[in-house]
Amino acid sequence: MSTAILAPGSRGRRLSKRLLQVVITLFGLLLLTFTIGRVMPIDPVLAIVGPDADQSTYQQVYQQLGFDKSLTTQFGIYFVNLLHGDLGNALLTGKPVVDDIIRVFPATMELATMAIIVGAGLGIPLGVLAAARRNSVSDYVVRIISLAGYSTPIFWVGMMGAAGVLCLAWLGRRRREGSPRAGWYGAAPHRADHR
Structure with missing residues (x-):
């Protein structure tokens, strides 16, 4: 070496x-x-x-x-x-772009923090499991899940998450304080209730 x-x-x-x-x-x-x-x-x-x-x-x-x-x-x-x-x-x-960035920054930080917590909370234990049981069924399952996670386009994951939260009410009908009701996102829960 x-x-x-x-x-x-x-x-x-x-x-x-x-x-x-x-x-x-x-x-x-x-x-x-x-x-x-x-x-x-x-x-x-x-x-x-x-x-x-x-x-x-x-x-x-x-x-x-x-x-x-x-x-x-x-x-x-x-x-x-x-x-x-x-x-x-x-x-x-x-309106100034900086004002828009300041307005959405707290929500962005919440999402990024939760993504890191969930990613590390799932990724580390699954990686340890796959390493400890190399070439076993659990190793292959973790590999497939990892490959699927890396292969899935992030915009699609985001759209499915938004659909789940807004249309299927996975998290209830709450909204972040200060978030606007206008536009598609604001109208989605109402549309989901009146299919």
């Missing part, structure tokens, strides 16, 4: 290379996010001003949002604002 230790210079080069990859990846994601926002078939100006607005109001909001500038200029403004911590306003609501 080789115990070769990397020279300090090569570690620095590898770290620099990794950091450069992270920067390039983040820049690519920003560019992709910006591009998707611009090619969507939804007209954000119309969503803000409404279908009954006159042409002058439409043009004023169009210019305020910077859509009259070139795409490269728009991306530059977007990037500089992002570096200053300005995430902008949600195009459909007109």
